[in-house]
Amino acid sequence: MARRLKLPCEETMKEVMTAYYTEAFTSDRPKAWVTSGAPVELLLAADVIPIFPENYGAMIGARHMGGDLCSAAGDLGFDDCVCSYARCTIASTARGEGPLGALPAPDLLLACNNGCGTMFKWYEVLSRRFDVPLLFFDTPYCAGEPTPQDRAYLVRQLERILSDLGDILGREVDRDKLWETLQISSDTAKLWVEIQELRRAHPSPLNSPDMFLHMAIIVTLRGTDTAYRYYQDMLAQVRERVERGEGAVENERYRLLWDHIPPWYALRDFFDFCAEQGACFAVDTYTNVWQGEFDLARPLESLAECYQMVMPNLRLPLRASMYVDYIRDYDIDGFVIHSNHSCKSYCLGEYEIARRITAETGVRGVILEADMVDPKFYSEAQIKQMITAFLESLD
Amino acid sequence: MEYSEAVERMTEIVRDPHAPLRAKRVGGSEAAGYFCSYVPVELIHAAGFTPVRMLLGPPPGDAAGAFMQPFCCSFARSLLEGLADGTYDYLSAVIMPHTCDTIRNLSDLVETAAPGTRVMCLMVPTITHTPEAVDFMTEELAALKIALEAVAGRGVGESGLRESIALYNRCRSALAGLREANPGNRLLYAAYLALQLTGPEEFLDLIEPLEPGEERAGTKRVAVVGGPLPLLEVFDLLEEYGMSVVWDDICTASRFAAGMVGEHADPLRALAERYLGRRPCPTKLDPTNRREESLIEGVRASGAEGVVFAQQAFCEFHSFDYPGLKKRLDAEGIPSVRLDLEHPFQPTGQMKTRLQALSEMLSEGV
Numbered sequence: 056m057a058r059r060l061k062l063p064c065e066e067t068m069k070e071v072m073t074a075y076y077t078e079a080f081t082s083d084r085p086k087a088w089v090t091s092g093a094p095v096e097l098l099l100a101a102d103v104i105p106i107f108p109e110n111y112g113a114m115i116g117a118r119h120m121g122g123d124l125c126s127a128a129g130d131l132g133f134d135d136c137v138c139s140y141a142r143c144t145i146a147s148t149a150r151g152e153g154p155l156g157a158l159p160a161p162d163l164l165l166a167c168n169n170g171c172g173t174m175f176k177w178y179e180v181l182s183r184r185f186d187v188p189l190l191f192f193d194t195p196y197c198a199g200e201p202t203p204q205d206r207a208y209l210v211r212q213l214e215r216i217l218s219d220l221g222d223i224l225g226r227e228v229d230r231d232k233l234w235e236t237l238q239i240s241s242d243t244a245k246l247w248v249e250i251q252e253l254r255r256a257h258p259s260p261l262n263s264p265d266m267f268l269h270m271a272i273i274v275t276l277r278g279t280d281t282a283y284r285y286y287q288d289m290l291a292q293v294r295e296r297v298e299r300g301e302g303a304v305e306n307e308r309y310r311l312l313w314d315h316i317p318p319w320y321a322l323r324d325f326f327d328f329c330a331e332q333g334a335c336f337a338v339d340t341y342t343n344v345w346q347g348e349f350d351l352a353r354p355l356e357s358l359a360e361c362y363q364m365v366m367p368n369l370r371l372p373l374r375a376s377m378y379v380d381y382i383r384d385y386d387i388d389g390f391v392i393h394s395n396h397s398c399k400s401y402c403l404g405e406y407e408i409a410r411r412i413t414a415e416t417g418v419r420g421v422i423l424e425a426d427m428v429d430p431k432f433y434s435e436a437q438i439k440q441m442i443t444a445f446l447e448s449l450d
Numbered sequence: 451m452e453y454s455e456a457v458e459r460m461t462e463i464v465r466d467p468h469a470p471l472r473a474k475r476v477g478g479s480e481a482a483g484y485f486c487s488y489v490p491v492e493l494i495h496a497a498g499f500t501p502v503r504m505l506l507g508p509p510p511g512d513a514a515g516a517f518m519q520p521f522c523c524s525f526a527r528s529l530l531e532g533l534a535d536g537t538y539d540y541l542s543a544v545i546m547p548h549t550c551d552t553i554r555n556l557s558d559l560v561e562t563a564a565p566g567t568r569v570m571c572l573m574v575p576t577i578t579h580t581p582e583a584v585d586f587m588t589e590e591l592a593a594l595k596i597a598l599e600a601v602a603g604r605g606v607g608e609s610g611l612r613e614s615i616a617l618y619n620r621c622r623s624a625l626a627g628l629r630e631a632n633p634g635n636r637l638l639y640a641a642y643l644a645l646q647l648t649g650p651e652e653f654l655d656l657i658e659p660l661e662p663g664e665e666r667a668g669t670k671r672v673a674v675v676g677g678p679l680p681l682l683e684v685f686d687l688l689e690e691y692g693m694s695v696v697w698d699d700i701c702t703a704s705r706f707a708a709g710m711v712g713e714h715a716d717p718l719r720a721l722a723e724r725y726l727g728r729r730p731c732p733t734k735l736d737p738t739n740r741r742e743e744s745l746i747e748g749v750r751a752s753g754a755e756g757v758v759f760a761q762q763a764f765c766e767f768h769s770f771d772y773p774g775l776k777k778r779l780d781a782e783g784i785p786s787v788r789l790d791l792e793h794p795f796q797p798t799g800q801m802k803t804r805l806q807a808l809s810e811m812l813s814e815g816v
Contacts (some may be wrong), residue, residue, distance in 0.1 A: 110525065112798060132773030136521065136764045168576055175576060175735055176770035191735055193583075195546050195573040205587035208575070211582035288617065371558035396521055402553035406517055407562055407749045 059327075061304060062296075064289045065268070071281055072271055076155060079106050084223060085162040087182060090174045091274050092344070093167035094213070094362055097277045098242050100233035103221050103296055105165075106158055107275055112428055113267075113382055114138030114154045115147065116319025117284050121428035122313055124152065137429035139397040141177035148184065160185055163223050166290075167192040167215070167370040170344075171248060171400030184214045189215045194363040198370045201363055209359035240278035241349040246286035247273050248346055254337050256383050257304025259304035260293050263313040263336035264326040265303055272347045273317050298325040308333025312381055313421075314408075315401055316427040318380055321435065340366060340378065371404045375411040382416045389449050390420035391442070398431045421445040451656070453633055453663035459656055460640035464682060466686035472540040482598070483538055484545040484554055485529070487706040487731070488574045490721040493591060494649065496606045496614040497598035499542060503646035505680035509794045515720045517559045523762040524793040525553045525678055527609020527790075533564035545594065547572040549733040550767050577735050579725040587722035591752050596719070611717040612638045618711070623647065623705045624657045629664055635685035635695050642703040643680055659711035670812040671698040673749050675775065676760040677731070677768055681795045684760055687802075690742060699745060701731055732767035741771060742778050749784060753814050757786035758805075766793040785811045 077085065087103045089095055096107045114119050115387040119287040121143050127150055128142035129135070145152040166178035166188060175191055182189040192212055195205050221227040250269075254261050269289060311329070317326065326336070347361030366374060381387065388413060392405050409420050421441055426432035463470075471481045481546065482499035484491070494501035510518075510527035513534035518527050532538050544567055546557035559625065573590050575583040599605050610811050628641055645653045672693045679700045682804050690693060709728050712720035729744050730736045757779055759770040779786045787804040 075688040104608060132776055134769050134772075136766050136771050138766065141770075169511065172554075172576070172733060173766060173770075176732070176767055179736060180770060180774065182737070189737060191577065191737075193735070195556055195575070196571070197584075198571070202593075204586055204593075205573075207589075208582055208586040210583075212580075215582070260475075371555070394519055399519075400551035400555070402519060403522060403552060406519075406557060407559060 058305060059330075060264075060296075061264075061291045062269075062289060064285065064292055067285060067288065068269065068272065069286060071093035071276070071328050075275060079104050080155070080159050086159055086338055087148075087163045087165050088158070088161040088178070089165040089282060090167050090170065090178070092170040092174070092365055093165045094358055095165075095357070096233065096278045097213075097216060097220060098237045099296045100167060100236045101224060101228045102225070105130060105162070105275070106161065108144040108158065108181075110271060110274060111147070111153065112144050113316075113415065114369075115143045116428035117322060118325075119152045119430075121247065121320055122430050124150070124338075125429040125431075128303075135314045135429070138171075138177065139198070140343070143428050145180060145184075147176075161187055163187050163220075164189045165192070166190070167194060167362060169362055171367065171398065173398075176432050178287055185236055185275050188219070190219055192216060192362065194368055195398050196370065197363050197368055197373075199373065201360055205363065206356060206359065209363060210355050213355050213359060217378070229262065234351055236278045236351045237354055237358060238351060239280060239283055241347070241351075242285045243273065243286055244275050244346055246283070246290050250290050250293055251338070251343055255298045257310075257386070258300070258304065258309060259337035260296040260301065260303055261337050261386075262303035262326065262330065262343070263316070263339040264322055266339060266342040268318055269320065270342045270345065277345065287372065292413050304330045304333065304335035306333050308337065308418045309446055310335055310337045310340050310386055310387050312336065312340070312378070312385070312387045312390040312415055313393070314378070314390065314405065316341055316398070317393065317427045318427055318430075318433050320428070321425075321431045321433060324435070329442060329446075332443070334442075334446055335415070336391070338387065342395065343381075365400045367401050371407065374404065375408045378412050379415045382412060382418050385410040387418060389418060389445065391445075392422045393422045393427075394422050396424070396426040397428070413436065451635055451659045452661055456656060456660050457637045460637065460644040461682065462681070463644045463647050466639055467502065468540065469535060470648070471500060474500065475540045476492070480542040481540060481604075481678065482543045482545060483541040484547075486547045486549050486574075487701045488547050488549060489545050489572055490591065490722060490725055491646075491650075492600065492611065492614040492618050492711060493595060493606070493718075494545070495606045496611040496619070497595070497602045498604065499598070499602065500649045501646075502541065503543070503702070504529050504532070505643070505646070506536065506793060507537050508535060509539060513563055517563050518556075519559045519589075520551050522765055523764045525762050526556055529795045530556060530559060530563055533560055538567075540569075541759055543568040543570055543598070545570045546571055549574060550765070551678045555647070568601065569596060569606075576733070578730055579735075579737070584719070584722050584726060587726055588719045591718045591721055596695055608717060612713060612762050614650075615711045615717060615720065616713055617654075619713065621645050621653055621657075622707050622710060624654065628657065629704075630659070632694070632696075633663055635689050638681075638684060638704060639685045639695070640682055642707060643682070646702065649772060670756070671696045671752065671754045671807060672756045672758055672808075672812070673699070673745070673752065673754040674758045674760055675699045675745065676791075677762055677765055678702045679760055679791075681793075683793065683795050683797070684789070685790065687797050687805065693756075693758070693805075693809065693812075696754050699729065699741070699746040699748065700803065705729060705731060742775055745775060746778065746782060754782070756808050757784060759786060759788040760791060761788070763790040763792050774804060
């Protein structure tokens with residue numbers, strides 16, 4: 056069994072997440088279900104508790120409840136081509152089952168399609184299920200800099216969402232509090248980027264499964280002092296680890312890039328298997344999505360740009376060049392792409408991106424077919440065989 | 451012209467739209483392809499191109515397989531195959547809107563899979579009901595107009611655009627009249643498709659001289675719901691079970707044709723308003739559940755007794771809507787079946803069983 060080095064802040068993480076879910080389940084404050092790529096800062100400034108069904112989907116997967124709940128979603132009429140985060144959380148709601156039971160019912164919903172179009176379809180289902188309003192932020196696919204019409208469209212939508220949010224809550228959203236929240240969120244994202252950059256060290260101080268764990272707070276609580284303090288501590292601890300020359304994987308032999316959301320049900324099994332062979336995922340595309348610094352001199356414009364220009368919402372040449380940069384900046388030997396059955400938005404183009412990476416860097420990779428929550432698309436023996444053969448080919 | 455001749459000629463257009471368009475190109479007339487019914491054909495036409503809806507390429511093969519996962523719909527994979535193998539080599543440009551996640555990503559892949567294809571992206575807003583969405587669409591159309599003008603080598607004047615709008619409005623009126631005449635599944639759905647695969651002038655030459663023929667009202671009246679449905683064989687199959695399609699929510703049929711463009715307002719804004727104002731497709735936000743309400747209203751108004759869902763296999767957007775629509779139909783006592791379609795079309799035993807079951811329910815007056 057590969058050893059996994061824990062950072063001291065992991066204990067804090069458990070406390071923070073427990074406190075967060077306790078509050079979400081028990082508080083009388085308004086609650087919003089929100090997509091991970093939506094501008095959660097608007098909700099925090101409005102004193103609304105954000106709840107992230109995608110996080111819950113990951114928990115469902117990690118607790119091996121995804122198979123049953125996805126199957127239950129099938130009984131509700133949702134077939135396998137529907138995102139498994141959506142399927143398992145819809146079924147969790149209908150059956151009252153999940154790692155913590157069903158999530159607390161929302162008073163409103165906030166969705167954004169910068170990750171995929173799936174988001175608003177999923178939230179439409181939720182809006183009808185709970186009979187609550189859906190606020191939606193539409194972010195056009197981006198070829199580079201936002202166009203003038205993009206900017207106008209995005210900012211007008213943000214103004215409308217703020218106004219609608221005020222109407223729903225019966226009180227206006229405090230703009231000063233919003234700017235303050237944006238500042239904290241921006242500062243927190245900077246810390247997260249610094250932590251990511253420390254992974255360039257040899258050996259890498261953090262493996263991707265570590266990041267999948269630590270990302271819970273940047274997704275859920277960015278924009279809060281709690282998140283800022285957490286990543287300050289984490290940054291210091293990772294720096295110390297780099298100074299000690301301590302690697303996340305014992306005897307790091309291969310430095311790999313991981314692409315996409317992981318198969319949560321196989322998180323330990325798969326990444327431990329790789330670590331046992333000396334493979335450390337020194338960088339991943341997924342946890343790098345939560346970046347973006349806001350310019351408080353033009354807050355809404357800057358908020359709009361940051362949320363439009365997240366990686367899955369960028370045209371393929373831009374995405375491919377990001378991967379190539381990661382390969383070079385993190386001194387990567389090979390890449391592993393998860394072709395995730397649930398996610399056409401992030402996956403379609405992977406074959407071409409793989410070719411471009413190899414053409415530009417000479418680094419090769421392997422593509423694994425699976426799903427993030429539904430284990431029926433995961434063939435353990437086949438995947439391990441592929442990984443072993445791939446790692447051998449890197450020697 | 452009689453129905454039988456019209457069926458033959460329109461079916462021929464649907465069967466092979468490419469040969470006549472290639473011949474026209476030799477004669478100096480250019481065509482531009484487009485994906486999806488959210489692309490305004492009027493603008494393409496006004497720029498001097500025959501607008502050609504890209505509906506079906508060859509069955510997906512190696513080219514598509516090299517770029518797209520098998521869990522993408524065969525509709526999209528087939529179009530990439532067709533662009534890569536030269537099926538669409540006569541097109542001067544391909545206009546790809548931002549609709550579902552698959553088509554959005556496909557716009558990037560086309561440039562590599564089919565080098566030399568001139569791709570124009572149209573960012574259609576996902577929101578359709580707000581003033582800022584209409585403004586955004588109007589701006590996007592203005593950008594598309596400039597791109598088309600650059601390829602055409604000529605400007606698109608306001609009067610020319612108004613003429614194209616009027617011409618397509620005439621075509622839509624003719625289609626509405628044909629539907630009223632109830633000429634049978636094959637002619638009606640071939641006519642919808644023909645307008646998307648040939649120029650509006652040629653289409654009017656076919657449809658306007660059409661003599662009113664005998665009504666072909668099947669004994670079993672059904673509605674069909676789905677995305678792109680360019681396979682006339684599906685409509686024939688329904689007819690084999692005695693089903694006459696009296697209402698649809700299909701993006702290659704009434705969702706394409708319903709609703710006129712205003713002829714007196716600013717033409718680009720009028721186009722934006724008409725295209726966004728239609729009954730939404732599943733790729734558009736539907737906060738008031740218009741799809742469900744319009745399905746129930748359409749079924750009631752047309753006298754349909756059952757519903758056939760005919761959607762592309764692996765279409766996530768339709769699959770999200772299906773359980774809600776089905777539940778509502780069940781609550782209203784309207785029987786329905788679902789067919790998941792792939793290209794090439796093979797009527798499976800399961801499909802036939804489902805249609806047989808529906809047919810029997812309709813016979814019993816359920």
